[in-house]
Amino acid sequence: MSKKKSDDELVSINSSDLEELRRSFRAIVDLRDRQYGFPSKTYRSCFVGSDAVSQMIAMGLAGDEEDAVHLGNVMLHAGIFHHVQRAHAFKNEYLFYRFASDEDHGGIPDAVADGSSVRWSDFFSMLTSTKGSEGSLQPSLPEPDTELARMDQIDLDAIGVLPLDEHNAKLLDNVHPKKWLDPEPKPSYNLVVIGAGAGGLVSAAGAAGVGARVALIESHLLGGDCLNVGCVPSKALLRCAKAAAEVRDAGRFGVRIDGEVSVDFSYVMERMRRLRAQISPVDSAGRYSGQLGVDLFIGKGVFTGKNSIEVNGKTLTFAKAVIATGGTAAIPNIPGLADAPFLTNNEVFNLTQLPRRFGVIGAGPIGLELAQAFQRLGSKVTVFSRSEQIMPKEDPEAVALVRESMIRDGVTFAFNASYKRVEGQGGKGPVRVVLDKDGREEVLEFDALLIATGRKPAVSGLGLETAGVEFDARKGITVNDKLQTTNSDIFAVGDVASRYQFTHMADFMARLVIKNALFFGRDKVTDLLIPWTTYTDPEVAHVGLYEKDLRERKIPFSTYTRELNDVDRGIVDGVAVGFVKIHVEKGKDKILGATIVGGHAGDMISEITVAMQGGMGLGRLAGVIHPYPTLAEAIRQCGDAYNRERLTPTVKGIFHNLMALRR
Ligand SMILES: Cc1cc2nc3c(=O)[nH]c(=O)nc-3n(C[C@H](O)[C@H](O)[C@H](O)COP(=O)(O)OP(=O)(O)OC[C@H]3O[C@@H](n4cnc5c(N)ncnc54)[C@H](O)[C@@H]3O)c2cc1C
Numbered sequence: 240m241s242k243k244k245s246d247d248e249l250v251s252i253n254s255s256d257l258e259e260l261r262r263s264f265r266a267i268v269d270l271r272d273r274q275y276g277f278p279s280k281t282y283r284s285c286f287v288g289s290d291a292v293s294q295m296i297a298m299g300l301a302g303d304e305e306d307a308v309h310l311g312n313v314m315l316h317a318g319i320f321h322h323v324q325r326a327h328a329f330k331n332e333y334l335f336y337r338f339a340s341d342e343d344h345g346g347i348p349d350a351v352a353d354g355s356s357v358r359w360s361d362f363f364s365m366l367t368s369t370k371g372s373e374g375s376l377q378p379s380l381p382e383p384d385t386e387l388a389r390m391d392q393i394d395l396d397a398i399g400v401l402p403l404d405e406h407n408a409k410l411l412d413n414v415h416p417k418k419w420l421d422p423e424p425k426p427s428y429n430l431v432v433i434g435a436g437a438g439g440l441v442s443a444a445g446a447a448g449v450g451a452r453v454a455l456i457e458s459h460l461l462g463g464d465c466l467n468v469g470c471v472p473s474k475a476l477l478r479c480a481k482a483a484a485e486v487r488d489a490g491r492f493g494v495r496i497d498g499e500v501s502v503d504f505s506y507v508m509e510r511m512r513r514l515r516a517q518i519s520p521v522d523s524a525g526r527y528s529g530q531l532g533v534d535l536f537i538g539k540g541v542f543t544g545k546n547s548i549e550v551n552g553k554t555l556t557f558a559k560a561v562i563a564t565g566g567t568a569a570i571p572n573i574p575g576l577a578d579a580p581f582l583t584n585n586e587v588f589n590l591t592q593l594p595r596r597f598g599v600i601g602a603g604p605i606g607l608e609l610a611q612a613f614q615r616l617g618s619k620v621t622v623f624s625r626s627e628q629i630m631p632k633e634d635p636e637a638v639a640l641v642r643e644s645m646i647r648d649g650v651t652f653a654f655n656a657s658y659k660r661v662e663g664q665g666g667k668g669p670v671r672v673v674l675d676k677d678g679r680e681e682v683l684e685f686d687a688l689l690i691a692t693g694r695k696p697a698v699s700g701l702g703l704e705t706a707g708v709e710f711d712a713r714k715g716i717t718v719n720d721k722l723q724t725t726n727s728d729i730f731a732v733g734d735v736a737s738r739y740q741f742t743h744m745a746d747f748m749a750r751l752v753i754k755n756a757l758f759f760g761r762d763k764v765t766d767l768l769i770p771w772t773t774y775t776d777p778e779v780a781h782v783g784l785y786e787k788d789l790r791e792r793k794i795p796f797s798t799y800t801r802e803l804n805d806v807d808r809g810i811v812d813g814v815a816v817g818f819v820k821i822h823v824e825k826g827k828d829k830i831l832g833a834t835i836v837g838g839h840a841g842d843m844i845s846e847i848t849v850a851m852q853g854g855m856g857l858g859r860l861a862g863v864i865h866p867y868p869t870l871a872e873a874i875r876q877c878g879d880a881y882n883r884e885r886l887t888p889t890v891k892g893i894f895h896n897l898m899a900l901r902r
Contacts, residue, residue: 255429256558259450260758261319265338267294273335282323285335292331304331306761313759375765376783376831376851377739378632400460400467401589406512413516413523414461421536422528424555428454429757431548431557433540433701436463438733438745439563440522443533445753453533454557456540456550462522463565464584464734465742471518472588473608475511477774480615484648484776491813502616504593511588542702545726559728559756562708562716563745564697566734571600571658571692579663579670581688593617594687598672602629602652604773606691607641611775614650621683623656623672630773634786634834637779640816641836644777653683661688696735714738720763721755722748730756739769770848772841777817780844783832783851786822795825797884799857799877803837806876808868814838819873821847821857823881828856843871857881 268286275282292307301307311329315321315336322328323335400407411417430446432439435457443455460467483502490496520526528535538551547556568583570576582590584605595618599610602624614620622629622645629652630638642652656674663670670688674681696715703710707726709717716731718724724731730752733745747767754760770782789796803809803817817837824831833847850860861878865871886894 256757257314257317257319259429260314261338261340263449263758264291264295264300264314264319267291267298267300269294270338270341275335282335282337284341285323285337288330288332288334288336291336300758302760302762307331309761310759376768377765378783378785378788378832399589402591404509404512406509406516409516410467410512410519411460413519413525414467415457415459415537416524419524419535419537421538421551421553422534424454424553425452425534426556428452428534428555428557430454430559430561431540431555432456432561432563433548434463434563434565434697434733434735435461435522435527435535436563436565436733436745437465437742438565438735438749439463439561440527441746441749442561442563442732442752443527444531445750446757447531447533449753449757451757454536454555455527455533456536456538456548456555458537458539461524461527462519466515466519466522468584468588470742471515472511473584473605473612474774475514476507476588476612476616477608477776479507479510480612481776483617484615502593504616505591507616508588508591539700541700542706542708544705545707546728548702548706557728559730561749561752561756562701562703562724562729562731562735563733563749564701564735565745566694566696566715566740568690569693569695570690573600573658573661575660575662576690579661579688580668581661581663581670581690583690587687587689590687594685595619596669596685596687597621598670598683598685598688599623599691600656600672600688601691601693603691603693604630604775606689607645607775608773609689609691610650611645611648614645614648619649619651621651621653621685623653623658625656627654630779632785633773633779633781634820634836636818636820637781637834637836640777641773641775641779644816645775663688694734694740698735718764720765721761722752722764723755737764739771741769741771743771744769768848768852770844772844774841777836777838778840780835780840781833782844782848783830784822785832785834789822789831794831796822796831797825797881798822799880801873801876801880803870803873806868806870806873808870808872809837811868812870814870817870819843819877821874821877823857828858828881830855830857837870839870843874846871846874858885 268291270284270286273282273285274280288311291311292304295301295307295310296303301310308329308331315329318339320336320338323337327334329336400411429451430442431454432443433456435455439455440461443453447453465471483500486496486500524535527533536550540548540550543549543554547554548560568585587609593616597613597618597620599606599620600623602622606622607629610620610622629642653674659673659675659680661670661672669684669686671682671684672688698710698712698715706729708729709725711717716724716736718731718736722730722732722736732748732752734740737744737748748764751762751764754762768782770780772778772780786798798820800818800820803814809817814837819833819835821833822831823829830847830851833844835843837843857878858881861875861882863875865875
């Protein structure tokens with residue numbers, strides 16, 4: 240048996256899990272009569288250990304040979320199959336193994352499990368693994384700001400979707416049907432998922448896709464933040480804001496616009512609502528319960544025991560559970576704010592009238608994206624930051640470009656803001672931010688004030704103590720590298736359990752959990768390579784380690800930078816600013832991290848992410864043909880620069896002499 244798992248862990252696998260595993264494993268191995276020895280003896284209906292190992296890896300059931308052998312031994316010890324002469328454990332060798340069920344039935348194989356719904360590869364082949372790399376290439380992110388954030392819990396149930404026009408009605412029909420009837424709970428579930436944001440939806444769909452019996456609980460809106468009050472609506476606004484900026488800038492290209500450029504804000508918001516509703520069927524109650532076969536409960540889930548959870552007065556029991564409750568806006572501890580009419584991401588997308596003066600407290604990605612958007616849509620925006628910085632974790636040169644761009648747009652920054660109080664009356668009317676300026680009061684008045692000072696994990700009222708799940712009010716649920724909580728049957732994914740608070744992170748955490756919770760996987764979250772983008776204009780995209788991480792970790796590196804306005808496409812497009820910056824380990828062709836700033840930085844970063852994940856160095860990227868003229872040529876040109884540097888004086892001398900001979 241593999242040394243990595245103890246007997247206790249093997250015993251803890253329950254019988255329905257084992258049966259599931261047996262059926263799926265059986266569907267991928269090549270069972271046939273085989274001959275061996277001299278004179279040859281026929282072994283009926285068996286498979287070969289080394290073939291099974293390759294097959295498990297190819298189908299994504301195991302990440303590598305070690306995983307596969309381990310999983311094989313789990314099954315062998317559970318009596319699912321054995322060596323034909325019961326002489327060996329499961330090995331990656333030319334040894335024959337037979338299913339116990341075939342032995343019982345005189346060697347006649349069962350009908351191959353109906354594995355049509357079991358598509359391991361859908362989930363596992365997509366898991367990102369940088370196994371073999373020396374240490375994680377993920378930078379460390381700053382912790383939530385304790386001083387500023389009171390971490391008040393926003394009442395999720397109180398969040399309204401407004402106005403109730405045809406688009407929002409369509410959205411709600413999909414993500415919170417008015418007359419939803421919960422199904423009758425099944426006696427027990429392979430997986431119960433709490434929260435139907437990105438993390439919960441992927442967990443539920445993935446588990447149902449491999450044949451698990453799944454229940455999904457959502458207290459408010461399926462799709463969670465991303466669809467309803469996050470990525471989708473914000474990017475829809477950003478697109479309109481960009482169009483407005485491009486039109487204002489069109490004179491640069493000889494396009495003359497007579498008269499004022501104006502933005503129809505109510506159209507912008509209606510467009511956003513229409514597109515959000517258009518996307519919503521993918522996350523809908525109908526799709527999950529109808530097409531995917533998930534038991535959907537709309538209500539608040541509360542753990543009542545280590546393997547049970549209550550929703551709408553009904554108890555669901557589970558073998559495994561996933562907590563995917565996400566987070567809400569953290570509200571800063573500023574006197575008077577609680578009584579003032581402020582907005583968070585929960586309300587800002589309900590606006591139908593453009594606030595003439597728009598204040599934004601918080602200079603992280605969410606605050607900056609929306610600040611720039613509202614400024615370009617016609618508001619007069621002020622961004623407050625308690626420090627001298629915006630986007631504190633990003634590359635300083637990238638940050639400088641974003642800051643300059645926003646100032647050019649007309650955004651005002653109030654740095655080193657020391658808040659005295661916030662004043663505002665009732666639910667409406669202007670709201671005033673009162674700052675302490677060297678002992679004097681400075682008052683700034685706004686028609687709307689957005690709070691974007693970070694996120695608070697949704698951990699309260701979940702009965703986590705009863706379930707034996709440890710958590711921290713600021714950092715969220717405590718998980719190990721396999722995303723298991725302190726209750727080994729309960730996992731956590733997404734914003735509630737990670738500082739990398741992105742939809743794609745929640746998605747890939749969920750994929751990892753399906754493997755670890757349902758199939759004895761041992762995938763680690765620290766093996767994931769996570770790129771991200773802030774969608775300001777210019778965009779800032781990043782993957783891997785920052786320069787400051789490399790210095791802190793004392794890793795020797797060289798940096799290759801290419802300005803986008805030096806690349807032909809950048810020149811003809813009139814790209815004013817932006818760059819590609821790639822860090823490579825000294826002496827090795829290994830990319831350690833990269834930042835891209837520019838119009839499509841978020842799309843361009845994937846090329847570097849693919850290279851890093853596939854172990855492709857910058858020198859080799861130089862040999863990849865990029866279409867001319869594209870901005871992505873900047874990446875290839877960094878590769879050229881790297882290769883030029885690699886030519887030592889001796890090699891250069893040899894080339895020189897060779898060329899001279901050929902003249
Ligand atoms: C304005 C904004 C813009 C963003 N833009 C981007 C972007 O461009 N790209 C990107 O990658 N990320 C972006 N994000 C972040 C992204 O939205 C989150 O990382 C993502 O939504 C996290 O998904 P999740 O499943 O962890 O949680 P959530 O999406 O928060 O979902 C959690 C769900 O759990 C439910 N829930 C909570 N408690 C319970 C309970 N007790 N019972 C039942 N249900 C419960 C909630 O109602 C919610 O639906 C943005 C966020 C914001 C706010």
